[in-house]
Amino acid sequence: MSDVRREITIAWAIARKDLLAELRGRHTAVSTLTFAALVLLLFGFALGPDAHRLADAAPGLLWLALVFAGLLAVARFHQIETEDGALEQLALYPVDRRAIYAGKALVGAIAMVILGILVIPAVALMYAVNIGPAWAVLVLTVVLGAIGFAAAGTFYAGVTVRMRAREVMLPLLVLPIIAPLLLAAVKATTAALTGDPFGELPAWLQLLAAFDVVMVIAGAGTYGYLLEDG
Amino acid sequence: MKTRILGFVALAAVLAAAGFGLFVVPADLNQGDAQRIMYPHVASAWLAYLSFGVTALAGIGWLWRRDLRFDAVAVSSAEIGVMFTAFAIWGGMMWARPVWGTFWQWEDPRLTTTALLLALYVGYLLLRRLSDDPARRATRAAIVGLVAAVDIPIVHFSVIWWRGLHQGPTFLDPNKILHPAAPLPFVLALVGMVLAFTLTWSWLMIRRYQLARLQAGHEEAARYGRVVRARAKARGHETTMTSPIDSGDATEAAR
Numbered sequence: 001m002s003d004v005r006r007e008i009t010i011a012w013a014i015a016r017k018d019l020l021a022e023l024r025g026r027h028t029a030v031s032t033l034t035f036a037a038l039v040l041l042l043f044g045f046a047l048g049p050d051a052h053r054l055a056d057a058a059p060g061l062l063w064l065a066l067v068f069a070g071l072l073a074v075a076r077f078h079q080i081e082t083e084d085g086a087l088e089q090l091a092l093y094p095v096d097r098r099a100i101y102a103g104k105a106l107v108g109a110i111a112m113v114i115l116g117i118l119v120i121p122a123v124a125l126m127y128a129v130n131i132g133p134a135w136a137v138l139v140l141t142v143v144l145g146a147i148g149f150a151a152a153g154t155f156y157a158g159v160t161v162r163m164r165a166r167e168v169m170l171p172l173l174v175l176p177i178i179a180p181l182l183l184a185a186v187k188a189t190t191a192a193l194t195g196d197p198f199g200e201l202p203a204w205l206q207l208l209a210a211f212d213v214v215m216v217i218a219g220a221g222t223y224g225y226l227l228e229d230g
Numbered sequence: 231m232k233t234r235i236l237g238f239v240a241l242a243a244v245l246a247a248a249g250f251g252l253f254v255v256p257a258d259l260n261q262g263d264a265q266r267i268m269y270p271h272v273a274s275a276w277l278a279y280l281s282f283g284v285t286a287l288a289g290i291g292w293l294w295r296r297d298l299r300f301d302a303v304a305v306s307s308a309e310i311g312v313m314f315t316a317f318a319i320w321g322g323m324m325w326a327r328p329v330w331g332t333f334w335q336w337e338d339p340r341l342t343t344t345a346l347l348l349a350l351y352v353g354y355l356l357l358r359r360l361s362d363d364p365a366r367r368a369t370r371a372a373i374v375g376l377v378a379a380v381d382i383p384i385v386h387f388s389v390i391w392w393r394g395l396h397q398g399p400t401f402l403d404p405n406k407i408l409h410p411a412a413p414l415p416f417v418l419a420l421v422g423m424v425l426a427f428t429l430t431w432s433w434l435m436i437r438r439y440q441l442a443r444l445q446a447g448h449e450e451a452a453r454y455g456r457v458v459r460a461r462a463k464a465r466g467h468e469t470t471m472t473s474p475i476d477s478g479d480a481t482e483a484a485r
Contacts, residue, residue, distance in 0.1 A: 155377065159370050164360050172356060173374065176349040177381050180388035187392065207388055218380050222373040225293060 007099040014090075014103025018077055019110065028076045028111065036069035036119050040126055054127040059189035062123045063182055066116055066142075067149065067175070073111045074153035075170050077104060078161045087161070090227070097224030101154065105219065108150030116142035129193065137192040137201065144208040145185040148215055152177050155219035158226045184208045237433045243426035251419040258416075264328040269419050271321035273427035274314045275344065280431070281311025282351060286379035289372030298446055301368035304375060306438035308354055310431065315348045339389040346385050350378040364446065 022028055043061045047053055054061075081087040090100060120138055124131050131138065156173045160166040188204035251269040258265035284307040291300035322341055323333045335341055354374055361367035 156374075159357070159374060162366075163357075163370075169353075169357060169360060172353045176346050176353065177377065179346050180381070180384045183388050183392050203391065207391065211384060214380060214384060218377045222376065225369050225373055228369075 007096050007102070010095050010099035011102035011106055014100060015106040015110070018080070018104075018107040021080065022107075022111075028073055029114075031076075032069045032073045032111070032115060033118065035072055036065045036115060037122060039065040039068055040119070040122060044126060051128050055129050058123055058127045058129045059186045059193065061127070062119065062189065063145070063186050065119060065123075066112065066145070067178065067182060069115055069119075070108075070112050070146075070149050070153060071171055071174060073115070074108045074150060074157045075160075075166070077107055077111070078154070078157035082161055087227075097227055098220040100227065101158075101220050101223035104158075105147075105150045105154040105216070108154050109146045112146030112150055113143055116146060131193070134192040134195075138189065141185055141188045141192065141205065141208070144205060144212060145181060148181045148208060148212040149178060151212060151215035151219050152181075155215070155223060158223055181208065181211050184211065233433065233436050236429070236436070240426065240429035240433045243422075243429050247419070247422040247426040250422055255415045255419045261329050264325055267321050267325040269423040270427070271318055271325060272420060273424045274318035274321060275340075276424060277427055277431045278311050278315040278318055278344070278347065280428075281307045281314060282347070282375070282379055282382070285311065285351075285354075285375045289375040292368050292372045296365075298364060298368060299443070301364070301371065302439050302442035302446065303435075304368075304371060305355075305358060305442055306435055308351055308358075308371075308375065310434050310438060312348065312351050312355060314431070315344060315351065319344055319348065339386060339392075342389045343382070343386045347382060350381070354378060364449065 040061065043057075043065070044054060047057055047061075081090060093100075117139065120131070120135075120142070123129060153170075153174055156170055156177070159173065160169045163169055184204045184207040188201060188208065191198070191201040191204060247269070251266050255266070257263050285304045288300045288304035288307060291297070292304065319341070322344070326335055326338075326341075327333050354371060357374055358367055358371050361370055
């Protein structure tokens with residue numbers, strides 16, 4: 001039991017380090033948020049000016065904006081480790097690799113949740129979507145989606161961080177993998193916004209949770225190999 | 231020599247299965263001649279899944295034993311799998327146009343899953359291309375192939391849900407021709423084609439594996455040659471030796 005507690009402490013220490021660096025520099029937050037807002041604006045140009053069409057497509061557009069911006073965030077949180085050989089230092093620490101992965105995924109998930117909480121009101125304003133009583137379910141969907149995305153994104157950021165052309169490779173690898181997450185998150189968001197007339201919301205949230213569990217296990221189980229010689 | 235015999239047997243089997251499927255088996259009552267596409271289509275889809283399963287297993291083999299021969303199996307299988315996946319999608323679209331009236335049917339979970347499968351493994355091959363160090367490339371590829379294989383069932387499951395949670399299969403199920411009630415010629419044509427394609431797959435795998443081993447040897451020799459030249463330069467000599475790649479025994483020396 002104390003082993004698990006120790007690993008949680010390590011994971012939190014790594015996440016806290018990244019969050020502190022982010023609080024002091026705010027490089028990731030500014031670029032990611034601006035990018036998400038820009039994507040939403042361009043979706044408006046691509047599908048507007050018909051307000052109904054935008055409102056109908058809002059759940060899908062929201063999640064695409066989150067996914068695109070989230071890619072920037074997870075890539076950034078790994079890139080800061082490549083400076084001054086920090087990644088090699090991290091690999092030398094006598095701690096469980098799963099804890100390192102958990103810490104990196106945690107900071108990614110926190111960033112995604114904050115991003116989601118800021119972007120949802122923006123979608124509601126720009127695409128004239130009435131959120132009303134759905135906000136609690138929306139936040140739950142964002143949290144579940146953020147965990148799954150950060151779990152997969154952190155894993156692939158670890159794969160590509162030392163590669164040539166990593167900017168291209170990361171989206172190419174992450175986007176097909178998270179297709180089930182995108183699908184479930186969009187369906188859950190649609191169900192939440194329309195009052196869930198078919199009672200399918202729990203099923204989509206379960207699918208999201210299942211994706212989260214599988215990706216966290218897969219990422220934690222293989223991240224050690226990446227630190228060793230990836 | 232044995233591989234060449236296997237190649238000719240596979241070629242003969244594919245020709246025989248194609249002839250049987252095209253001329254001996256009657257056309258389907260509902261779908262007409264379009265149904266004949268199903269024989270190579272189902273065979274390709276089966277080999278696509280087999281290939282990616284082999285890639286994942288070979289990846290585990292590399293992580294476990296650290297033997298680059300496992301990596302050679304993984305890359306061979308992934309490349310051949312991408313080819314069969316593309317062929318399966320193409321065949322499916324050719325079949326869907328006359329039968330469903332459209333090339334692409336978003337509600338068909340198999341089609342959408344297979345499209346994502348193609349994207350996943352094209353990414354896998356690109357990842358290999360952009361990695362130089364053999365061990366690093368093998369490790370990256372092994373875990374990416376493994377996670378992709380884990381993701382595929384979730385993708386399939388989610389797409390089935392996506393087209394309607396409370397709706398049973400509404401389209402003609404190509405697997406229904408394997409139903410016990412299906413007429414014998416149809417079953418024979420399908421099984422024959424699957425066997426012929428699997429033989430072809432085995433032949434391709436052997437040849438691609440041999441090529442991958444040769445490539446690895448070549449890479450190693452080139453690396454060794456650079457080391458030799460750098461050493462000679464450091465000693466102050468001008469390098470006049472022939473490239474060790476051509477000298478043949480350099481591959482052995484590098485090991």
